[in-house]
Amino acid sequence: MRGSVVTIGAEHALLDIGARCEAIADLSPFRNEDGSLQIAVGDTLELFVVESGDQIVLARSVRSDPGSALRQVREAHAAGVPITGRVTGLNAGGLEVDLGGARGFCPLSQIESGFCADPSTYVGRTLEFLVTGVEESRRNAVLSRRQLLRRAEEEETRRRLASLKPGDELDGTVARLEPFGAFVTLAPGIDGMVHVSEIQHARVAHPRDVLNLGERVRVSVLRIEPGKDQRPRIALSIKASAPDPWTDIVHRFPVGLRVKGVVANLAEFGAFVTLAPGIDGLVHISEIAAQRTQRVKDALAQGQEVEAIILAVDPAKRRISLSIRAAQAAEEPAAAAGDAGAGNRQPAPEAARPEAPPAPPADAPLTTMAIALRAAAERARRK
Helix, strand or coil: CEEEEEEECCCEEEEEEECCEEEEEECHHHECCCCCECCCCCCEEECEEEEECCCEEEECCEECCHHHHHHHHHHHHHHCCCEEEEEEEECCCEEEEECCCCEEEEEHHHCCCCCCCCHHHHCCCEEEEEEEEEECCCCEEEEECHHHHHHHHHHHHHHHHHHCCCCCEEEEEEEEEECCEEEEEEECCEEEEEEHHHCCCCCCCCHHHCCCCCCEEEEEEEEEECCCCCCCEEEEECHHHCCCCCCCHHHHCCCCCEEEEEEEEEECCEEEEEEECCEEEEEEHHHCCCCCCCCHHHHCCCCCEEEEEEEEEECCCCEEEEEHHHHHHHHHHHHHHHHHHHCCCCCCCHHHCCCCCCCCCCCCCCCHHHHHHHHHHHHHHHC
16 A cells, blocks of 8 residues: 655654545654664655554554464465564575564575575564465465565666656666667666667767776667567667767868868768768768769778868758868969979069969859869968
8 A cells, every 4th residue: 555654753654545544654664773764754655554443554564473473474475465574594595584473484596686695694684575385284484585675676667667758867887788789777677778879979880899898878868669578668878968069060160171081981972081079071972083983982991081171061960061172172273383483493573473363252152163262372372
């Protein structure tokens, strides 16, 4: 039964359980070792009804008493509710538990959620268990603490999943690496997948190149979709939680700027060139060289460093158009002017020096040739 804590007294808490009804619960199970309380007014608790007379009494579990020990063990087993017992000893197979008149046994494999390295630490402690079987002839109950812990974990998982939504940012741990992406554990029982394209703004060949197992990462929730096993599939992104390299792209990479980059990928229609981490531009096949290029791979290779001039920038579509041939054309007039000047041993009279090529009008469209001429004019003026 679920109830909301209304008031807290010296020994009991008063809870509102709905339908204008109230119940009480003993505070002893809710105290820490130093006596401080684990609950506060306004908290919502899920408890079990142990008495339903004039006063409804709730408890965290069904606790046995000597007079009706075995009967309550049977009832707890049938209802699937926890029962409280004190660990009195340890044998080769597990823990011996006193259930208030009935004997209980908890196998070693059922003490903790995982492997129990030292079961002796539980001797003398009072714990909650689920009853998994009852041996009537021996007045003995088989217990499991592991199932109770798993149940609590599943309840916490459901609560977290119910509150999770796209856009949430949270920390997780890299649990598995595959060629297509990385699986990240957000909480016990809650895993999400970061596709390889969502790891970094820069290109990633394999997740293991940039991530390590057990590494803590900050992720953003992209989508939550129903899965085949009734568990949601959570799509995550690491790069969505990182700064966007395309911010102020038009100021960092203005049209006409001469840039250096590395060829990242080749396609039939052109080559993608990395200008900065997460920033790639496209050199169309017609902008690779002055002469006609039949195949991109005949002129460029992956990993090759190139110089290009920016033709266009589209921040909305995250596209940058580049031209290698414009950069080459801009170098040719300057190189020719330098060769001609080197052959003259004496400087020509001021009046006899050739004029620099005229720059195209300011309002002229930025064609490849216009960009090349403008760059050449600037170089000639500086000489």
